[in-house]
Every structure is written in structure tokens, then in C-alpha cells.
Amino acid sequence: MPTHAGTPLIEASGLTRVYHRPRTSLTRPGEAVHALRGVSLTVRKGERYGIVGESGSGKSTLLRLLCALDRPTAGSIRFDGREIAGLPERRLRFLRQSLQIVFQDPMSSLDPRMRVRDLVAEPLVALGEPVGDRVTELLDAVGLPASAAGRYPHQFSGGQRQRIAIARALAPRPEVLVADEPVSALDVSVRGQILNLLADLVDELGLTLVFVSHDLSVVRHVCETVAVMNDGEIVETGAVDDVWAEPRHAYTRTLLRAVPTLEGFR
Ligand SMILES: Nc1ncnc2c1ncn2[C@@H]1O[C@H](COP(=O)(O)OP(=O)(O)O)[C@@H](O)[C@H]1O
Numbered sequence: 001m002p003t004h005a006g007t008p009l010i011e012a013s014g015l016t017r018v019y020h021r022p023r024t025s026l027t028r029p030g031e032a033v034h035a036l037r038g039v040s041l042t043v044r045k046g047e048r049y050g051i052v053g054e055s056g057s058g059k060s061t062l063l064r065l066l067c068a069l070d071r072p073t074a075g076s077i078r079f080d081g082r083e084i085a086g087l088p089e090r091r092l093r094f095l096r097q098s099l100q101i102v103f104q105d106p107m108s109s110l111d112p113r114m115r116v117r118d119l120v121a122e123p124l125v126a127l128g129e130p131v132g133d134r135v136t137e138l139l140d141a142v143g144l145p146a147s148a149a150g151r152y153p154h155q156f157s158g159g160q161r162q163r164i165a166i167a168r169a170l171a172p173r174p175e176v177l178v179a180d181e182p183v184s185a186l187d188v189s190v191r192g193q194i195l196n197l198l199a200d201l202v203d204e205l206g207l208t209l210v211f212v213s214h215d216l217s218v219v220r221h222v223c224e225t226v227a228v229m230n231d232g233e234i235v236e237t238g239a240v241d242d243v244w245a246e247p248r249h250a251y252t253r254t255l256l257r258a259v260p261t262l263e264g265f266r
């Protein structure tokens with residue numbers, strides 16, 4: 001396992017994000033939802049960093065901020081030393097190339113009207129980079145036949161669709177892969193395969209991984225470091241094996257008691 005000795009790649013400091021629910025009365029303002037309450041974290045180059053917490057704890061909000069898909073209410077995010085919080089899209093090209101995302105549900109993240117060839121090539125086209133043989137190469141890397149290129153997402157199973165989403169994310173040769181519950185929407189029988197694929201690719205390509213799950217047993221198989229989130233805060237962080245063996249925070253212990261076993265994972 002790589003050590004944590006790498007240089008900091010993503011440094012978040014004091015991140016808060018307040019959402020405002022739509023107002024339901026003319027006289028009262030919409031209710032404020034404090035999705036993040038001052039989150040700080042450091043992800044180092046080559047690290048596999050897991051974020052775990054139950055539904056509603058703020059995991060997806062945190063990822064959206066780290067990926068500059070949303071802006072924090074307060075706080076700072078540095079990527080490779082550069083502040084990204086609040087940057088306009090035209091100044092985020094370096095991030096769009098260096099960091100790619102795999103979402104929970106490939107059915108909604110993949111445009112059903114596009115062929116696999118175009119879905120996988122799209123990030124390259126968007127960056128104005130040549131496609132060449134990259135689609136075939138990527139399909140092979142995720143265990144799909146070259147013939148998949150001419151087909152549409154609905155012609156595949158859920159697990160295969162997530163393979164397509166992974167191929168697409170890898171297209172621009174990112175340095176960081178971010179995954180938000182990438183197996184939670186999949187059939188239990190294929191979760192292990194997709195996690196193994198992700199772990200193998202991260203290893204082979206030397207990627208930095210930021211991986212979100214509500215399940216610490218899943219995080220433990222893919223990550224070396226974990227941050228435990230509860231109600232918009234990181235309550236515990238450390239080497240995942242240590243947190244697993246000896247959770248310090250009461251909330252982590254509760255999470256651990258709820259852990260199911262993961263079938264099909266080697
Ligand atoms: N766009 C939004 N508008 C209002 N509230 C939101 C929005 N997105 C998330 N929230 C709220 O923020 C909190 C954290 O949500 P989220 O980050 O999706 O958590 P998780 O991914 O851990 O399930 C929840 O209370 C959720 O209802």
C-alpha cells in the first residue's frame with residue numbers, strides 16, 4: 001500500500017455550504033439547511049481517500065465542492081496549490097482535465113441518446129483533445145468488447161453501464177478519480193466486480209482516489225484513509241484499518257454496527 005507521504009493535492013479548509021429551501025410563506029424566509037459545517041481535509045497525491053457517513057451527512061455536497069460543481073458558502077479549496085472555490089468555469093479547464101467523476105447511477109449520468117463511442121470520447125472532445133484509438137483502449141481497460149462502442153447505454157446491464165462511466169471518466173487521463181457511491185445503485189452481485197475494477201485501475205494508473213460511500217466495509221476495500229462524516233462535519237479521520245479496528249467516535253461505532261458484508265469481493 002502506498003504511504004501517505006505524497007504531497008497535498010486537494011486541501012479543503014473550513015468548508016461550509018448552506019442551502020435555502022424554497023420559501024413556503026411570503027413573510028418567512030426559506031429554511032436554511034447547513035449541509036457542511038466547516039469541513040477541512042487534505043488528500044495527498046496517490047492517496048485513496050474514503051468519505052463515509054449515512055445518507056444526508058453531506059458527502060455529495062462535499063464532493064460537488066471539491067469538484068467545483070458547486071460553490072462553498074465559506075471556506076477554501078486548493079487543488080495542486082491553486083484556489084478553485086468560486087473560479088469561473090473558463091478558468092477551471094485544468095481541473096476538468098485532472099479530475100474526473102463517476103456518479104452513483106450510470107442510468108442518469110449517461111445520455112441515453114448517445115452511443116458508447118461518443119459518451120466515452122465526449123470528455124476528450126470537450127477539452128479539444130484528439131480521440132484516436134482511445135475509445136477502444138478504454139473499453140478494453142474496463143472489460144468491455146470493442147463492439148460496445150456502437151451501442152446505446154440501455155443495451156447494457158447496470159454493471160456494464162458503470163464500466164462505461166468509468167471508461168469515460170478515464171478518457172482525459174485524469175490524475176484524480178472521484179466516485180460518489182459508485183456501486184450503491186448496482187445489483188449486489190456485481191458490486192464486488194466494479195469495486196475490484198476501480199481498485200485495479202487506480203493502482204495501475206497511479207491515480208489519486210476520492211471515494212464516497214455510506215458503507216465503511218466498501219471504503220475499507222478500496223481506500224487507505226477514511227474521513228467519517230456526520231451532520232455536515234468530519235468527526236473522525238485516519239488510516240481506514242485503524243478506524244475499522246478501533247473507532248474512536250461514537251458515531252463511527254454506530255456506522256460499523258450497521259455494516260453488511262460485501263459479497264463477491266476478493
Ligand atoms: N440542492 C439542495 N437544496 C437543499 N438542500 C440540499 C440540497 N442538496 C443537499 N441538500 C441537503 O443537504 C444535506 C446533505 O445532503 P448530501 O450532501 O446529499 O448528503 P449525502 O450525500 O451524505 O447523502 C441534506 O440534508 C440534504 O437534504
Ligand SMILES: [Mg+2]
Pocket residue numbers: 059060061180
Ligand atoms: Mg450522496
